[in-house]
Each structure stands twice: as structure tokens, then as C-alpha cells.
Amino acid sequence: xxxxxQLCKVYQTKDRKIIGVDNVTMTVEKGEIFGIVGYSGAGKSxxxxxxxxxxxxTSGKVTLDGIDLLSLSPKELRTARQSIxxxxxxxxxxxxxxxxxxxxFALKASKVGRVERKRRALELLDLVGLSxxxxxxxxxxxxxxxxxxxxxxxxxxxxKVLLCDEATSALDPNTxxxxxxxxxxxxxxxxxxxxxxxxxxxxxxxxxxRCAVMEEGRIVEExxxxxxxxxxxxxxxxxFIQTVLDFNLPKxxxxxxxxxxxxxxxxxxxxxESVVSDLLQNYEVxxxxxxxxxxxxxxxxxxxxxxxxxxxxxxxxxxxxxxxxKVEVEVLPxxxxxxxSAAGAE
Amino acid sequence: MMDQFITLLPELNKSFLETLIMVxxxxxxxxxVGLPLGLLLFVTDRDLFLENKWIKGVTGVIVNLxxxxxxxxxxxxxxxxxxxxxxxxTGPVAASVALSVAAIPFxxxxxxxxxxxxxxxxxxxxxxxxxxxxxxxxxxIFPEIKSGLISGLTxxxxxxxxxxxxxxxxxxxxxxxxxxxxxxxxYDNFVMFTTVILLIVMVQVIQYVGDFLAKYxxxx
Numbered sequence: 338x339x340x341x342x343q344l345c346k347v348y349q350t351k352d353r354k355i356i357g358v359d360n361v362t363m364t365v366e367k368g369e370i371f372g373i374v375g376y377s378g379a380g381k382s383x384x385x386x387x388x389x390x391x392x393x394x395t396s397g398k399v400t401l402d403g404i405d406l407l408s409l410s411p412k413e414l415r416t417a418r419q420s421i422x423x424x425x426x427x428x429x430x431x432x433x434x435x436x437x438x439x440x441x442f443a444l445k446a447s448k449v450g451r452v453e454r455k456r457r458a459l460e461l462l463d464l465v466g467l468s469x470x471x472x473x474x475x476x477x478x479x480x481x482x483x484x485x486x487x488x489x490x491x492x493x494x495x496x497k498v499l500l501c502d503e504a505t506s507a508l509d510p511n512t513x514x515x516x517x518x519x520x521x522x523x524x525x526x527x528x529x530x531x532x533x534x535x536x537x538x539x540x541x542x543x544x545x546x547r548c549a550v551m552e553e554g555r556i557v558e559e560x561x562x563x564x565x566x567x568x569x570x571x572x573x574x575x576x577f578i579q580t581v582l583d584f585n586l587p588k589x590x591x592x593x594x595x596x597x598x599x600x601x602x603x604x605x606x607x608x609x610e611s612v613v614s615d616l617l618q619n620y621e622v623x624x625x626x627x628x629x630x631x632x633x634x635x636x637x638x639x640x641x642x643x644x645x646x647x648x649x650x651x652x653x654x655x656x657x658x659x660x661x662x663k664v665e666v667e668v669l670p671x672x673x674x675x676x677x678s679a680a681g682a683e
Numbered sequence: 684m685m686d687q688f689i690t691l692l693p694e695l696n697k698s699f700l701e702t703l704i705m706v707x708x709x710x711x712x713x714x715x716v717g718l719p720l721g722l723l724l725f726v727t728d729r730d731l732f733l734e735n736k737w738i739k740g741v742t743g744v745i746v747n748l749x750x751x752x753x754x755x756x757x758x759x760x761x762x763x764x765x766x767x768x769x770x771x772x773t774g775p776v777a778a779s780v781a782l783s784v785a786a787i788p789f790x791x792x793x794x795x796x797x798x799x800x801x802x803x804x805x806x807x808x809x810x811x812x813x814x815x816x817x818x819x820x821x822x823x824i825f826p827e828i829k830s831g832l833i834s835g836l837t838x839x840x841x842x843x844x845x846x847x848x849x850x851x852x853x854x855x856x857x858x859x860x861x862x863x864x865x866x867x868x869x870y871d872n873f874v875m876f877t878t879v880i881l882l883i884v885m886v887q888v889i890q891y892v893g894d895f896l897a898k899y900x901x902x903x
Contacts, residue, residue, distance in 0.1 A: 391810060427804050430805070432827065433901075446812045490808070494812075
């Protein structure tokens with residue numbers, strides 16, 4: 338659907354060059370929700386804005402459905418942009434227009450007739466659940482409602498792709514959830530491809546099929562969302578994963594523990610198996626559960642389990658080895674100084 | 684005193700009308716030429732959708748050039764042009780030429796400044812919608828700055844009243860002219876006060892109406 342080849346974006350200031358996007362090659366498949374994660378300044382926003390040429394890449398290629406966007410004339414580019422919806426963190430609604438007029442504006446851009454504009458705008462407002470707000474002004478709406486209006490506007494011309502620039506970052510957690518649900522709904526019902534950028538891993542976990550992690554203008558890791566959570570490779574990816582999966586055991590607990598603290602990670606089907614109870618039955622060890630949690634990512638379970646094992650050293654070691662064959666195991670140090678990594682260190 | 688006033692009335696009426704003509708023509712031209720010019724200055728600015736260093740630069744210099752010339756000098760400087768355009772250099776219509784020339788860049792800068800207050804994101808969203816530059820100007824920028832345009836017209840009108848007094852000094856007529864001729868040259872305090880009060884009332888009314896309209900068009 339969207340294919341990006343060796344894209345670079347360099348910003349030239351008076352005395353130096355700032356590299357926004359550094360040689361990125363990636364593909365977004367039709368119908369998927371693709372997330373790009375990174376801290377601010379990582380270049381994700383630049384990359385996204387290059388996808389509809391809001392920013393012109395310094396070099397590289399951007400193709401949408403086989404059309405090379407950089408080769409288009411201004412007029413052709415405007416037509417192409419009508420098939421790429423975009424929503425923003427700050428909503429960017431015209432404050433002097435009503436909700437209906439804001440949505441209708443996008444239709445005006447594609448030269449839809451007056452009557453049809455109104456009909457279609459109302460239909461879109463219905464889709465985002467705001468039909469009763471048609472004649473209100475943006476100032477009268479809440480943040481979540483404003484984002485719904487901007488989604489309606491972005492969908493007006495039946496786009497193939499929806500670009501979301503930190504679309505939920507300005508919203509509270511509840512509203513974020515409802516906007517994500519809406520995005521998921523339009524993704525499924527309209528078959529719309531969605532590319533979103535965010536610094537919240539929670540958003541990725543919630544709706545993305547695949548995701549990429551960006552740092553200093555480069556994509557450092559890319560893959561299916563579940564795999565990224567279950568088997569992260571890059572340090573930055575691990576750090577992002579932690580923000581969602583992380584838990585902190587009290588320092589005192591770790592320091593005063595007499596046993597061995599074992600952190601286990603269950604992926605896929607294993608999350609449903611009785612690994613722990615087997616361990617306790619088969620070896621002469623006692624287990625004290627410190628933490629346990631199962632996350633569902635793309636409807637697949639990802640379990641985290643922390644248990645304190647006490648018993649003879651040898652038995653404990655054997656017990657750990659036996660589990661290691663099935664799940665990822667990490668023995669946590671007692672001083673509490675080392676921050677545990679949910680990724681697990683073999 | 685009433686007698687004095689009645690004697691003055693015909694002259695006052697004539698002057699008032701002349702001032703109105705000068706301000707109205709100046710405002711009209713400011714609106715017709717200054718508004719597009721202001722928008723041009725805005726949309727050709729850096730990082731905007733019709734960014735053009737040359738147009739922006741040249742227009743900016745011309746605007747500053749006119750604005751930096753003191754009005755009374757501009758008035759004299761434009762005499763040949765005025766003569767060519769209206770066939771005379773005296774009277775309110777002739778004075779309107781210089782007033783218009785001064786009002787254009789004045790209003791253009793006000794238009795540009797109010798356009799700068801628009802959230803750039805809104806324009807960006809319009810670009811992302813695939814809207815043409817003309818549609819963005821007409822349908823996004825214009826409605827968003829409508830209220831500022833009216834406030835700007837109010838400011839321009841009041842400035843023009845001030846300028847028109849100077850135009851009067853060299854034969855343009857108007858209330859300011861009356862004040863200078865009778866009040867200043869002849870030490871006629873009655874005329875002086877009457878005209879000043881009239882000017883104050885005029886400015887107040889314009890400001891009031893302007894504020895009301897600006898508020899009226901501001902929605903949301």
C-alpha cells in the first residue's frame with residue numbers, strides 16, 4: 338500500500354543540518370494498522386509527514402498504491418492527498434466553522450456538490466457518533482469529540498490510508514481508548530489502512546498489527562506487534578515495552594528475600610500451560626508468588642510471572658533449568674539495584 | 684454661541700461630508716487592494732503553501748517603503764500622480780489618492796498580522812485534505828480572520844481620519860482642514876472645539892460599530 342524507499346529528510350538551519358529521517362525503507366500493507374513508536378525528536382513525525390508530502394523528502398521514494406508521490410504535479414498531488422486522510426494531535430479544526438462545515442470542507446476540496454456534501458458529512462458524523470453535534474462549533478466540544486470530527490473530516494473522501502500524528506497524545510486515557518476503538522472499527526469496517534505514530538506503547542499494544550521503533554531518524558526494529566512485545570531485540574524497544582509491561586518490585590522485598598527470585602515470561606500458547614505448578618510439584622522447592630500478569634496483544638497472551646523459590650540450592654537450580662526449556666527465565670539480583678528487564682536476559 | 688454654531692453649520696456639513704468621502708475612498712481601496720496584498724504577504728511567507736521568497740521580499744519592501752514616508756511628504760510626492768489620475772491636486776477626491784496609497788500598506792500589514800494568528804495546523808490540515816491554495820485562502824484563512832479584518836478596518840478608518848486632517852492642510856478639505864483654518868490660523872476657539880468634538884464623536888462611533896461588527900462575525 339505505502340512503500341518507502343531510502344527516505345531521508347534533512348532540515349537545513351542557518352548553521353547546521355539536522356537529520357530528521359535517516360535512510361528509512363519500509364512498507365505498510367493494505368488493511369493493516371501500522372504503528373511507529375519513538376521518543377519526541379526520533380523523526381517519526383517527519384516520516385509520517387513525508388507519506389503525504391506535507392514535507393518533501395530530501396531524497397528517497399514514497400509510493401502509494403504504485404503511484405510515486407514525488408513525481409506528481411501540484412494538482413495531481415492534491416488529488417492523491419484526497420486518498421490519504423490525516424489526523425493530528427492538536428485536531429486542527431477551523432474554529433470559525435461548525436462541525437458539519439469542517440467535515441464538508443474536505444469534500445469541497447474534492448469538488449463534491451453542495452447537497453451531496455451535506456449528506457456525506459452527516460453520514461460521516463454518524464459514523465464517528467457525533468450526528469447531534471453537527472451545528473456546534475469546535476470550541477463547544479471536548480478533546481475526544483474534536484478528534485472524532487477530525488477523523489470524520491479525514492475519512493470524507495474515502496481515503497485508502499489514514500495517517501495519525503500522535504492522534505491520542507492530547508487525550509485522557511478513557512478518551513484515548515474510545516478513539517482507538519473507533520480507529521479499530523473503521524479499520525475493520527472500511528478496510529482502511531492506518532499508519533499511526535505515537536510515543537505511547539500502550540496505543541501500539543492496543544491496536545497495531547505491526548510496528549516499528551524509531552530512534553535518531555532510523556527504524557531500529559520492526560515487526561509484528563506481538564513479536565515485538567514477546568521477543569524485543571533492541572534496547573530501545575525493550576525500554577518501550579517496559580512502559581507497558583513493567584512492574585516494580587519493592588526494593589525491600591528484593592533485599593530481604595532469602596530465596597532465588599525468578600522472572601518468567603510466557604509467550605503464545607505457553608501462557609495457558611501449567612508450567613509453574615509442574616515446577617513446584619516436580620522439585621523440592623517452595624514458591625512464593627511475587628507478581629503475575631497476563632497481557633493480551635493481538636489476542637495472544639503474553640504472561641509475566643515472578644516467583645521466589647526457596648529450598649536447597651541444587652534443587653532450585655534444577656527447577657530453574659527445567660523451566661528454562663519452556664519459557665524465558667531471568668534470575669533477578671537481590672540488591673534491587675538492577676532494574677529488571679521484562680525482555681528477559683538469557 | 685448658538686448663533687456661532689448656526690453660522691458654522693454649512694461649513695461644518697461640507698467638511699464632514701468631505702472627511703467622509705476621503706475616509707470612505709481610502710477604506711474602499713484599502714479593502715480592495717490592501718486585503719489581497721496582505722493575504723499575499725502571508726501565503727508567500729516561509730513554510731506556507733505558496734512560499735515565495737521573491738514575491739514576499741519585493742512586496743514587503745514596497746509596503747515598508749510607502750509606510751516609512753511621512754504622510755504629509757507622501758501627499759506632496761504623489762501630486763503628479765494625483766493630477767494624472769483625477770486631474771487636480773485639491774479637493775477631497777484628490778486627497779483620497781494619497782490617503783488610499785497610505786491605507787493600502789497599512790491595512791495589508793494588519794491583514795498579514797491577523798492571518799499569522801491562525802493556527803498553522805488548521806492550514807496544514809486543509810493541505811492534507813488536498814485543498815487548492817485558492818480554496819484554503821477563501822474557505823479557511825478568510826473566515827478565520829474575518830473578525831480581525833473588521834478590527835483592522837476600524838483601525839485604518841481612524842488613522843485615515845487623522846491623515847485626512849493633513850490632507851486638508853494642503854487643500855483637501857474636511858473637518859481637520861476646518862479646524863486648522865479657523866481654529867489654528869484664526870485663533871477661533873469655538874470652531875476648534877466644535878471640530879475636535881466632532882472628530883472625537885466620529886472616532887468613537889467608528890470604534891463602537893467596528894467592535895460590534897467584529898464581535899458579531901466571531902463565532903465558535
